[in-house]
Each structure stands twice: as structure tokens, then as C-alpha cells.
Amino acid sequence: MSLTTFDTATSAVEKMRAIIARCDELEPRIGAFIHRNAEDALAQAAASDERRAAGKSLGPLDGVIVGVKDLISVKGHPLSCASRILENYVSPYDAHVAEKLKAAGAILWGRLNMDEFAMGSSCETSYFQKTHNPWDLERTPGGSSGGSAAAVAAGMCEIALGSDTGGSIRQPAAYCGIVGLKPTYGLVSRYGLAAFASSLDQIGPMGRTVADCAALLQAMAGHDERDSTSLKLTVPDYMSALAEPEKPVRIGLPKEYYTDGVDPEIRAAVDAAVEFYKSRGCEIKEVSLPHTDYAIPVYYIIAPAEASSNLSRYDGVRYTRRSPDAKTTYEVYCKSRGEGFGSEVKRRILLGSYALSSGYYDAYYLRAQKVRTLIRNDFLKAFEDVDVLLTPTTPHHPFRIGEKVDDPLSMYLEDIFTISVNLAGLPGLSMPCGFSSGGLPIGMQLIGKPLDETTLLKTAKTFEQAHNFKDAHPSL
Amino acid sequence: MDAISLATMPEKPVIDIDHVANLARIELTEDEKRVYLAQLGKVLDYFARLDELDVSNVEPSAHAAPVYNVWREDVPAPTMNPADVVMNAPIKRNGQVVMPRVVSE
Numbered sequence: 156m157s158l159t160t161f162d163t164a165t166s167a168v169e170k171m172r173a174i175i176a177r178c179d180e181l182e183p184r185i186g187a188f189i190h191r192n193a194e195d196a197l198a199q200a201a202a203s204d205e206r207r208a209a210g211k212s213l214g215p216l217d218g219v220i221v222g223v224k225d226l227i228s229v230k231g232h233p234l235s236c237a238s239r240i241l242e243n244y245v246s247p248y249d250a251h252v253a254e255k256l257k258a259a260g261a262i263l264w265g266r267l268n269m270d271e272f273a274m275g276s277s278c279e280t281s282y283f284q285k286t287h288n289p290w291d292l293e294r295t296p297g298g299s300s301g302g303s304a305a306a307v308a309a310g311m312c313e314i315a316l317g318s319d320t321g322g323s324i325r326q327p328a329a330y331c332g333i334v335g336l337k338p339t340y341g342l343v344s345r346y347g348l349a350a351f352a353s354s355l356d357q358i359g360p361m362g363r364t365v366a367d368c369a370a371l372l373q374a375m376a377g378h379d380e381r382d383s384t385s386l387k388l389t390v391p392d393y394m395s396a397l398a399e400p401e402k403p404v405r406i407g408l409p410k411e412y413y414t415d416g417v418d419p420e421i422r423a424a425v426d427a428a429v430e431f432y433k434s435r436g437c438e439i440k441e442v443s444l445p446h447t448d449y450a451i452p453v454y455y456i457i458a459p460a461e462a463s464s465n466l467s468r469y470d471g472v473r474y475t476r477r478s479p480d481a482k483t484t485y486e487v488y489c490k491s492r493g494e495g496f497g498s499e500v501k502r503r504i505l506l507g508s509y510a511l512s513s514g515y516y517d518a519y520y521l522r523a524q525k526v527r528t529l530i531r532n533d534f535l536k537a538f539e540d541v542d543v544l545l546t547p548t549t550p551h552h553p554f555r556i557g558e559k560v561d562d563p564l565s566m567y568l569e570d571i572f573t574i575s576v577n578l579a580g581l582p583g584l585s586m587p588c589g590f591s592s593g594g595l596p597i598g599m600q601l602i603g604k605p606l607d608e609t610t611l612l613k614t615a616k617t618f619e620q621a622h623n624f625k626d627a628h629p630s631l
Numbered sequence: 632m633d634a635i636s637l638a639t640m641p642e643k644p645v646i647d648i649d650h651v652a653n654l655a656r657i658e659l660t661e662d663e664k665r666v667y668l669a670q671l672g673k674v675l676d677y678f679a680r681l682d683e684l685d686v687s688n689v690e691p692s693a694h695a696a697p698v699y700n701v702w703r704e705d706v707p708a709p710t711m712n713p714a715d716v717v718m719n720a721p722i723k724r725n726g727q728v729v730m731p732r733v734v735s736e
Contacts, residue, residue: 247715340695354694383701384694452678463655470656472728477721484733485656493658501657505667506674508655509646522681524691529684531695563670564677580695605696 157215158366158397161313167200167207167218171262174220178265178311181631184292186284187306189225190233190266196220199262206260215394216374217260222312224303225266226273227358228347229253232263236349237271237281240495243475250347251379252316252358259374264312268302271497272466273323273351275299276569279560280499287556288330289629290595294553297327303361304331309631314362314371318348320355321454322548322573325585328361329548329598332587332627334615335361336368339606340580341386343372344379352461353384355454355577364625365586365615369393372608388606396609401617403436404610407541411447412572417550424589424597425547428618432545435617442537442544446529450575453530455567456510456523457578462500463507469495502563531579538604543614546572548585548598572600582608586615587624596624646671 157163162170175193182188203218223229226236228246230253235241253263270280278286278301286301288294289309296305300317304327307315317324319337328335337359348358360371376390408429413422433439471477471491478490496504510519537544550571559566576583581602588599603611619625648664648671659667713726722729 244719247711247718380701380703384698446684449681449684452681455674456678456681467656471721472730473717474719475721481731483731486658487731488656489658492656493660496657498663501655501659501663502667502670504655504657505648505651506671509651509671509675512651512654519678521691522686524693525686525689526681526684527695528689528692529686531692564673567674578695 158394159215159370160363160367161215161219161370163215163218167203167262168197170218171196171200171220174264174311181309181311184287184631185289185305185309185311186286187268187302187309187311188265189235189237189268189281189283189302192232192265196262196264203260203262213258213260215370216256219261220264220313221256221261221371222264222267222303222306222315223253224269224300224315224317226269226318226349227252227316229263233266234349235266235283236273237269237283238496238500239282240469240476240491241474242282246347248347251344251381252375253347255375261374267300267306267315270299270301271500272349272462273299273318273320274462274499274503276322276326276566277554277556277559278302279556280497282497285556288553289631290332291553291593293555294595295330295556297330297553299323299327300335300361301327304328304333304335307331307333307361307363308629310628314360314367316358317361318356318358319577320351320458321577322570324359324361325548325573325583325598325600326570328585330553330596332596332624332629333361333363334365334368334584334586335359336372336584336608336611337576337582338372338376338608339582340577341384342376342582342606342608344382344385346379346381350465352458353465354461355458357577365612365619366394366397369397369612386606391609393609393612396613397616399613401435401613403438404542404614405438405440405540406432407440407442407537407544409444409447409537409544409546410441411444412546417547418552420589420591421547421550421552421597425545425599428588428599429545431618431621440541442541444530444533444537444575446526446533447571447575449526450530450578451567451571453523453526454570454574454578455506456519457527459503459507460510460520461507463504463511466500466504471495499563527578530575534575534579534581534602542604542607542610544602546600546602548572548600552591552593552595552597576602581605582611584611584615586619587627588618588622589624590627646675
């Protein structure tokens with residue numbers, strides 16, 4: 156009996172047709188996809204049906220429809236990072252995860268909207284469109300993987316790929332009432348992922364259930380020599396671990412995450428989850444992550460610094476868009492970038508260039524890297540006494556579209572509970588744990604020890620199967 | 632927000648927006664310069680809180696976990712074909728990317 160919710164009994168073509176029809180109906184209101192190619196998806200589905208009819212199934216993901224965030228390369232598919240500067244780019248090769256999922260028979264479906272170059276928490280910085288939260292169309296789905304979260308929540312794919320640099324999988328998962336997992340840094344190869352901040356970026360699954368996410372992770376994880384930070388290890392059998400009986404774990408509650416700054420309904424939902432785990436025999440301990448307050452300045456120095464370097468490749472020379480007004484080489488760079496990047500991307504490149512510039516490097520970048528060490532040490536110390544940490548995923552409910560666009564700092568502060576996990580390279584999972592009185596999903600975050608996705612997934616599953624949040628769907 | 636300045640931090644962050652835009656190779660409009668200057672100033676003020684910490688004996692982390700150079704044998708292997716390498720270039724000719732002349736006559 157399958158642990159996942161994937162429908163592998165129906166013909167993939169039939170299933171794909173139903174999904175295409177659902178997208179046609181819902182997309183005018185949701186706007187999750189930047190690009191859809193029904194013909195290509197149906198061809199992939201037909202190939203899956205043929206394989207399976209011939210008894211040559213490639214495994215449990217054969218015929219499963221996976222939405223793809225628009226920064227992961229799929230050969231022959233467009234890739235824009237939701238940016239004007241890449242508006243006509245087509246991937247000449249497959250990302251490592253695309254290769255792995257194709258080898259597993261998955262159908263790679265569409266290009267999902269995101270904040271431009273994954274810089275944002277609401278999908279509002281996309282050059283192409285806004286994405287609307289399926290639970291309340293006036294609100295954002297979160298970001299940057301907001302298209303992925305909205306598509307899964309609205310049933311426009313069976314599961315999706317996201318990427319997470321500071322919370323970009325977990326925050327939209329929380330906002331849209333689904334499960335999102337950011338793996339340990341180095342577990343999933345970044346080859347073919349358009350880079351934002353290389354020491355923080357990680358690809359991960361966003362799905363309806365914990366087991367769905369585990370199944371996708373199983374297919375994607377493992378060493379790839381084309382990413383020098385990819386870890387050499389034997390990937391654990393997550394699916395078998397999920398099938399084993401639960402066992403109580405020691406759960407830490409970082410006191411810095413349980414403050415007055417958290418919305419009372421979110422606090423109540425997370426408190427109820429703590430009580431649930433207690434009733435299951437888990438030991439609950441308060442722990443301290445004393446440098447939590449410094450995580451936002453550290454992140455917003457390191458990530459823009461790395462981005463300013465990574466995004467230097469978009470220079471009007473090699474990729475799709477060059478300013479028609481550029482007459483000299485220097486103008487090709489400056490005008491193409493000035494016209495091609497949106498305001499948040501420019502803001503972060505400027506910030507990063509400033510932080511790395513002569514005279515300021517030690518004060519900003521080097522100091523931030525040192526505080527990053529302190530933040531990681533906080534976690535390692537906490538994990539001497541506990542197996543997982545439990546926190547809210549976000550301090551507030553999904554905000555309204557347009558509410559924060561003019562105040563970058565207030566947008567940055569919303570990342571408070573998710574970014575430390577990236578700075579420390581840990582696995583983090585967000586899952587639904589309740590609803591607000593207004594019917595908005597609430598997410599809680601489980602944080603694990605490095606490479607202990609198994610405990611993270613099992614702990615999440617324990618909660619999931621005792622509650623029915625996964626069965627709640629937005630009325631659309 | 633109380634900015635505590637230590638020796639390493641300039642009294643008040645001075646942003647020469649033209650200089651930074653040049654480093655970033657981004658042409659900005661006058662409006663953008665004004666807006667970014669104000670917003671970045673606010674963000675940098677917020678960053679000043681990092682000066683509260685004594686990090687003199689702390690090693691910097693470039694990555695979350697130690698990362699070392701990875702070497703491989705220099706063995707010939709198939710790569711992308713040249714046409715695919717330049718397929719996304721905005722202007723190309725004979726399999727090469729075209730740029731404005733860089734040497735004057």
C-alpha cells in the first residue's frame with residue numbers, strides 16, 4: 156500500500172488532461188504558472204502510460220505530475236527566474252533534479268511563478284504576474300516559491316519543486332496549507348538551479364503530505380559531482396522509515412521564537428501541536444538560540460553579497476535580453492541590467508555590492524560570516540539535548556497583495572523564523588497545523604539536525620496522521 | 632534603532648550610490664537613486680546591530696558546514712555542443728556571441 160497521495164492507478168494521460176483542464180479553469184484567478192506546455196506534458200504522460208502498460212514502470216513516481224519552479228533547468232523548457240532579463244531563455248540542459256525525476260518517470264509540468272530570482276516573500280517581485288493565495292485570492296501565496304505552493308494547494312499539479320534560500324519553500328508552504336521541506340545543505344545537488352545565494356540555496360519538495368515530499372526527496376537526493384558542495388553519502392530510505400512505527404522524540408522549543416511578536420492564533424495552533432506531541436510521549440524542552448535576533452542582518456548581508464556575484468553573469472552578453480540602446484560594451488552591461496532587473500533584485504545587488512566593496516567588506520561581510528558561525532553554534536548546542544526543534548513557520552498570516560511592497564525592511568523581518576535554518580545549513584519542514592478564524596492556513600516548522608531528514612519526516616508524519624489538515628482544500 | 636558604532640563600522644554608513652551602481656554595473660534613473668539611497672540607508676542602520684557582538688575570536692563561516700575544494704581527474708568527456716552554448720545569446724553570428732567593438736579604430 157502506497158504511503159503517498161499520488162494517483163498511479165489512473166492513466167497518466169487522463170490525469171494530465173484533468174490537470175490541464177483544472178489549470179485552464181483556475182489560472183485566471185490564481186496565476187501560479189508563468190508557462191504551461193500541455194502538448195509536452197501529454198507526451199510525457201503518454202510515455203509513462205506506455206512504459207507501465209509494458210510492465211516497465213520506472214518506480215513509484217512514474218506518471219506523477221511535478222510542477223517546476225521557474226529557476227530549475229529542464230532541457231527545452233523556458234526558464235525566466237520570473238525576470239525580464241531572461242524572458243526568452245530556454246534551458247539547453249537538465250538540472251540534476253530534472254535528470255533524476257525524468258529517470259523516475261515523473262512528468263515535469265509547467266514553469267511556476269516566483270519572486271524574481273527568488274528574492275522576495277510574496278511572488279510580487281515577479282516581472283510577469285502576481286500569484287494569488289488559493290485560500291484568499293486577495294492575499295499573497297508567500298514566496299519565493301509561491302507559484303509552487305499555490306499550484307499544489309489548488310490541485311494544479313500533484314507535487315512541486317521549490318527552492319529555499321531563506322524560507323522560500325517553508326513560508327509559502329505555511330501560507331498555502333501544504334508541506335514543504337528544505338533539505339540539509341548539500342543533500343540535493345544545485346546543478347541546473349539558477350543561483351541566488353550559493354551557500355544558502357537548496358532545492359526541495361512541496362507537496363500535500365509528508366510522504367509525498369519524502370518520495371520526491373528520495374528520488375532527488377544524493378551525490379552529484381557537478382555541484383562541489385554536494386555531499387557524498389548513502390541516502391537513507393525515507394519511505395521505509397515512514398512506514399515504521401513512530402517513536403517519541405525530544406522536542407526543543409527555542410524561547411526566542413515564542414515571543415509576543417507572533418500572531419496569537421498562530422501561537423495557539425503551535426501550542427496545541429506541542430501539547431499533541433507531549434501526549435504522544437515526546438519530551439518537550441525549552442532551548443535557547445541566543446543569536447536569533449542577528450539572523451536577519453546576517454542573512455541580508457550574506458545573501459545579497461553572494462547574489463551580487465552570482466547575478467553578474469546576466470550582463471546582456473550571453474542570456475537573451477540586451478538593451479537595444481547599448482552602444483558600447485559598458486553600456487551593454489549597465490543598460491541591459493538596469494532595464495532587465497526589477498526593483499528588488501537591483502536593491503539586493505546594490506546592497507551586496509556595497510557590503511563587498513573596498514572599505515566596507517570587514518565591517519559587513521566578514522562580520523556577518525562570523526555571526527553566522529555563532530548562529531550555527533547555537534543550533535548545534537541546542538541539538539545536544541533535543542532531536543528536533545518546533546517553531547511557528549511565520550510570525551503572521553499571509554499578507555495582502557500590495558501591503559508590504561514599498562517597505563523592504565518590514566518584508567525582510569517576516570523571514571525571522573526561517574532564515575537561521577539556511578544560515579546553519581539545517582533541514583527544515585513546514586506543515587499545516589491549523590487555520591485562523593478567517594480560514595487562513597497556519598504552518599508550523601520542524602527543524603532537524605544536519606542530515607537527519609528521517610527524524611524530521613517521521614516526527615511530521617506523527618502529527619499529520621493524527622490530524623486532518625491535509626484533507627482541507629480551498630474552495631475555488 | 633540604536634546603532635552602536637565600534638571601530639570597524641563607519642560612524643554613519645556613507646553610500647555613494649553612483650559608485651555602488653557602477654560596481655554593480657547597473658544603470659539607475661535619478662528616481663531610482665533617490666529611492667534606493669533612502670531604503671538602503673534604513674537597511675544599513677538596521678545592520679548596525681551586528682556591532683553589539685564581540686566577534687574578535689570567532690572564525691567566519693563561508694558555508695554552513697566546512698566545504699573544501701573538490702578536484703577531479705582531467706579526463707575528456709562529452710559537453711554541450713557549441714550551438715547549445717550560445718543558443719540564448721541575444722546577438723550571435725557563426726556560433727559566436729556578437730558584442731560592440733571594444734578597440735577603437
